[in-house]
Amino acid sequence: MTIIESVTNPRIKRLAGLLASKKQRDKYSLAAVEGARLCAEALEEEKNGRLHVVSVFASPQAAEKYSGYIDPKLFENDRSGKFVMISERAAQKIADTASPQGIFAEVEFWQDRLDAKTLSPLGRYAVLDGLRDPGNIGTVIRTADALGIDGAVLVDCCELYNPKLLRSAMGSAFRLPTAYAQSMEQVQEILSSCGIKTYAAVVDKDARDVTAAGLGAGCAVVIGNEGAGLSVKDADICDMKINIKMKGKAESLNAAAAAAILLWEMSKS
Amino acid sequence: MTIIESVTNPRIKRLAGLLASKKQRDKYSLAAVEGARLCAEALEEEKNGRLHVVSVFASPQAAEKYSGYIDPKLFENDRSGKFVMISERAAQKIADTASPQGIFAEVEFWQDRLDAKTLSPLGRYAVLDGLRDPGNIGTVIRTADALGIDGAVLVDCCELYNPKLLRSAMGSAFRLPTAYAQSMEQVQEILSSCGIKTYAAVVDKDARDVTAAGLGAGCAVVIGNEGAGLSVKDADICDMKINIKMKGKAESLNAAAAAAILLWEMSKS
Numbered sequence: 001m002t003i004i005e006s007v008t009n010p011r012i013k014r015l016a017g018l019l020a021s022k023k024q025r026d027k028y029s030l031a032a033v034e035g036a037r038l039c040a041e042a043l044e045e046e047k048n049g050r051l052h053v054v055s056v057f058a059s060p061q062a063a064e065k066y067s068g069y070i071d072p073k074l075f076e077n078d079r080s081g082k083f084v085m086i087s088e089r090a091a092q093k094i095a096d097t098a099s100p101q102g103i104f105a106e107v108e109f110w111q112d113r114l115d116a117k118t119l120s121p122l123g124r125y126a127v128l129d130g131l132r133d134p135g136n137i138g139t140v141i142r143t144a145d146a147l148g149i150d151g152a153v154l155v156d157c158c159e160l161y162n163p164k165l166l167r168s169a170m171g172s173a174f175r176l177p178t179a180y181a182q183s184m185e186q187v188q189e190i191l192s193s194c195g196i197k198t199y200a201a202v203v204d205k206d207a208r209d210v211t212a213a214g215l216g217a218g219c220a221v222v223i224g225n226e227g228a229g230l231s232v233k234d235a236d237i238c239d240m241k242i243n244i245k246m247k248g249k250a251e252s253l254n255a256a257a258a259a260a261i262l263l264w265e266m267s268k269s
Numbered sequence: 270m271t272i273i274e275s276v277t278n279p280r281i282k283r284l285a286g287l288l289a290s291k292k293q294r295d296k297y298s299l300a301a302v303e304g305a306r307l308c309a310e311a312l313e314e315e316k317n318g319r320l321h322v323v324s325v326f327a328s329p330q331a332a333e334k335y336s337g338y339i340d341p342k343l344f345e346n347d348r349s350g351k352f353v354m355i356s357e358r359a360a361q362k363i364a365d366t367a368s369p370q371g372i373f374a375e376v377e378f379w380q381d382r383l384d385a386k387t388l389s390p391l392g393r394y395a396v397l398d399g400l401r402d403p404g405n406i407g408t409v410i411r412t413a414d415a416l417g418i419d420g421a422v423l424v425d426c427c428e429l430y431n432p433k434l435l436r437s438a439m440g441s442a443f444r445l446p447t448a449y450a451q452s453m454e455q456v457q458e459i460l461s462s463c464g465i466k467t468y469a470a471v472v473d474k475d476a477r478d479v480t481a482a483g484l485g486a487g488c489a490v491v492i493g494n495e496g497a498g499l500s501v502k503d504a505d506i507c508d509m510k511i512n513i514k515m516k517g518k519a520e521s522l523n524a525a526a527a528a529a530i531l532l533w534e535m536s537k538s
Binding site for chain 2: 143256
């Protein structure tokens with residue numbers, strides 16, 4: 001077992017680039033994940049055949065500290081170059097987080113598993129349209145995964161592989177089938193062709209009460225931007241407009257909180 | 270109208286201190302809020318007699334840019350010293366945010382309006398026990414306010430006046446009656462004496478399904494720490510344990526997402 005000390009080592013440089021830049025991620029078709037638990041979840045999903053983990057990097061201190069997540073023997077006995085020890089200095093230098101754990105993994109892009117062939121007319125889906133905060137998007141993906149939602153579509157959002165999104169999704173981004181779409185028109189066309197109805201979440205009080213909208217199998221809830229909500233144009237494209245009746249004084253809910261309520265209502269029935 | 274240019278001016282120093290430090294906030298019993306919309310909401314709640322806004326500060330650029338939120342004449346015609354113009358340099362220097370808007374307000378502490386005298390046996394309450402992230406706490410307060418929840422109790426959380434909490438609560442922290450408590454024992458004693466039942470949100474699958482727990486008037490939902498959840502000790506103090514049945518693979522929900530579902534279920538009936 002050797003330890004890569006230098007931050008100018010090509011493998012360290014690539015990992016740092018993947019953490020820092022979408023351009024680098026797209027160039028290699030690789031995502032970088034940071035943190036012991038996330039890396040362990042990626043390896044677990046690799047066992048299930050869902051992901052391909054290209055490399056795992058850890059400092060000796062991190063490998064020991066987080067041995068409950070990843071067996072340190074994987075680093076000691078590695079001959080393939082997949083499990084790589086790096087210096088603590090290199091680990092601290094490349095980290096994207098404020099309190100780095102010193103464990104990273106490179107994972108091949110796994111997205112795009114949701115398409116007309118995999119959509120079920122009895123499925124339940126979340127469409128995120130124009131969300132800006134990667135943390136919010138990750139939280140919605142985590143909620144959708146927890147509630148047994150069948151997939152998510154990202155329209156005009158950041159990429160699924162944004163490190164902040166991956167951290168807030170807590171491994172759910174590895175599991176929830178997710179696709180990108182160019183526009184709400186495209187989403188409507190594909191979902192409609194599969195017999196799935198789209199429900200636009202709006203603050204308009206004249207929209208149908210979420211509890212009376214018949215949300216359930218064969219439905220997709222469409223959630224809009226954090227500040228501006230769903231555009232009128234995109235809401236009009238959907239089959240129905242729905243509204244969370246708010247008895248209180250706040251004008252709107254946080255996008256992730258609204259999504260939790262909508263996905264919960266869809267998952268219950 | 271004069272413009273305070275110097276960052277060493279005593280009023281600027283106090284405002285900067287209130288934004289930066291709990292100690293300073295406690296010393297003066299003042300909260301500092303940042304951002305045009307939040308300041309406008311504070312002034313609106315002052316009209317309703319709920320708050321006392323001590324000062325509003327804005328740079329000339331901010332006063333013009335955000336004139337839709339706060340009438341710039343309030344600064345021009347001010348004789349009381351309540352509406353204060355500050356230099357753009359001072360505004361940028363004291364800001365707590367990454368993209369400062371250049372508008373701030375000092376508001377007298379308004380909390381502690383929830384006590385045994387104001388609790389209703391038909392009220393609906395949120396108890397936050399050991400949450401660590403001010404952004405999460407603010408999101409729950411915003412959700413509670415939107416859903417018409419009657420009040421929140423903070424046990425072992427950060428203070429209500431944390432600037433990050435106030436920003437994520439989006440004005441709801443001004444409106445939702447909120448109290449601090451020393452311990453879950455104390456919360457249980459006070460709520461119980463008012464005839465309010467407490468429901469501990471736990472991940473234990475043997476707990477009562479949230480939809481079958483009879484959540485509604487006269488109930489308080491108790492939500493625990495982001496990572497560890499509610500402690501066994503505090504959950505045992507509550508009248509009942511409840512669980513959000515998760516059909517998916519994620520082990521748990523984000524605390525704010527779980528709170529949204531629980532408060533929604535409590536507010537519906």
